[in-house]
Amino acid sequence: MASTPQVLAAIVLVTLFLIAVVMRRPPLGTRSTLGNHATAFAAIAALPILVTWFGFENHLEGSKSTSFCLSCHVMEPYGESLWIDDEDGHVPATHFQNKRVPQEQACFVCHTQYTMFGDLQAKIQGMRHLYVYYFGTVPETIELYQPYQNRECLFCHAGARVFEQSELHAEMRAELEANETSCLECHGPAHDIENLADLERWSGVLSHD
Amino acid sequence: MTESPQATRAFRQAGLLVGAGLIVEAITSQFVHPNAFVSFLALGAGLVGAGIARYLWAIMRLRGASQR
Numbered sequence: 001m002a003s004t005p006q007v008l009a010a011i012v013l014v015t016l017f018l019i020a021v022v023m024r025r026p027p028l029g030t031r032s033t034l035g036n037h038a039t040a041f042a043a044i045a046a047l048p049i050l051v052t053w054f055g056f057e058n059h060l061e062g063s064k065s066t067s068f069c070l071s072c073h074v075m076e077p078y079g080e081s082l083w084i085d086d087e088d089g090h091v092p093a094t095h096f097q098n099k100r101v102p103q104e105q106a107c108f109v110c111h112t113q114y115t116m117f118g119d120l121q122a123k124i125q126g127m128r129h130l131y132v133y134y135f136g137t138v139p140e141t142i143e144l145y146q147p148y149q150n151r152e153c154l155f156c157h158a159g160a161r162v163f164e165q166s167e168l169h170a171e172m173r174a175e176l177e178a179n180e181t182s183c184l185e186c187h188g189p190a191h192d193i194e195n196l197a198d199l200e201r202w203s204g205v206l207s208h209d
Numbered sequence: 210m211t212e213s214p215q216a217t218r219a220f221r222q223a224g225l226l227v228g229a230g231l232i233v234e235a236i237t238s239q240f241v242h243p244n245a246f247v248s249f250l251a252l253g254a255g256l257v258g259a260g261i262a263r264y265l266w267a268i269m270r271l272r273g274a275s276q277r
Contacts, residue, residue: 005238012235019224019231026220028213028271040220044264048227048257055234059249062241071242130243 004058011051018043063126064108072129074138075107081191082106085202091187097202100156111144114155148190150176153183219267223260230256 002010022043027036062068070079084093092110095101101109112122125145132138154177157163164170175181184190192199234253237245 005235008238009235012231015231016228019228023221023224026217028216028220040264044220044223044227045261048231048261051231051234052254052257055238055249056254058238059241059246063243063246065241068241068243130247133243134247 004054004061008051008055008058011047015043015047015051018047060123063123064105066104066106066108069107072133074133074142077193077196078107078142078191080201081193081196083201083203084192084196085200090192090199091184091190093202097204110152112152113149114151148182148184150179150183216267216271219263219270223264223267226256226260226263228260230254230258230260 018039022036022040025031025036027033027040066079069075078092081090082092082096084090086093088094092106095110096103096106108122112118115121169176172181176183182188230253233256234249237249237253239245
């Protein structure tokens with residue numbers, strides 16, 4: 001089945017053909033008929049708006065990918081931390097290496113907010129990141145907009161056997177749900193960028209790109 | 210609507226702007242990269258928007274002229 005970029009390219013080709021027709025025979029004078037105006041409107045306004053909208057959606061979807069996030073060099077250490085060789089210690093590495101999150105959307109899955117407008121908010125923040133990266137000053141230390149919320153962890157882990165059967169989790173359940181105690185107090189530091197240089201890397205079967 | 214060199218030129222300019230924008234959009238949509246995203250928005254969508262604005266402006270002027 002054709003991918004979205006291929007479909008977009010096909011619609012663009014059709015639109016370019018229609019634009020060529022309109023440019024050669026503009027709907028003026030004796031050619032000022034309803035049909036010719038409809039063709040001009042479709043070629044110069046309706047179809048381009050459609051292509052732009054779907055293209056924008058396609059780029060937004062692509063911006064969820066791990067490779068998209070890691071293509072900015074300020075994110076490279078965070079990408080590198082996904083390869084730390086520590087099966088139980090480093091949360092991002094164990095999630096990524098054991099496919100507890102989809103590897104192609106690893107950053108997005110953990111860093112979006114699981115609220116009604118969480119996806120939208122993540123996309124708006126992503127646009128802001130792009131703006132800062134290209135036109136602003138990237139801060140030396142990358143920080144989250146707000147402390148990491150347990151809600152994001154519990155979205156997957158609540159109800160999961162490995163989480164539910166832990167007595168400690170059961171005892172602390174209310175605190176965890178209220179975000180009074182962060183999951184990272186026991187399971188952190190998350191990316192551990194400060195110690196990255198001293199940590200071993202796992203070079204397993206996954207492609208390291 | 211009356212055929213005039215200005216009106217013909219306006220349609221052709223609009224077509225060229227939109228066509229160029231669509232080509233940029235089609236090319237950048239093949240890549241998943243921040244550069245492609247920014248080019249899509251700033252260049253592709255910008256050219257398409259300018260072309261549509263030129264087209265609408267031409268239509269409004271033509272309509273105004275024909276009413277006079």
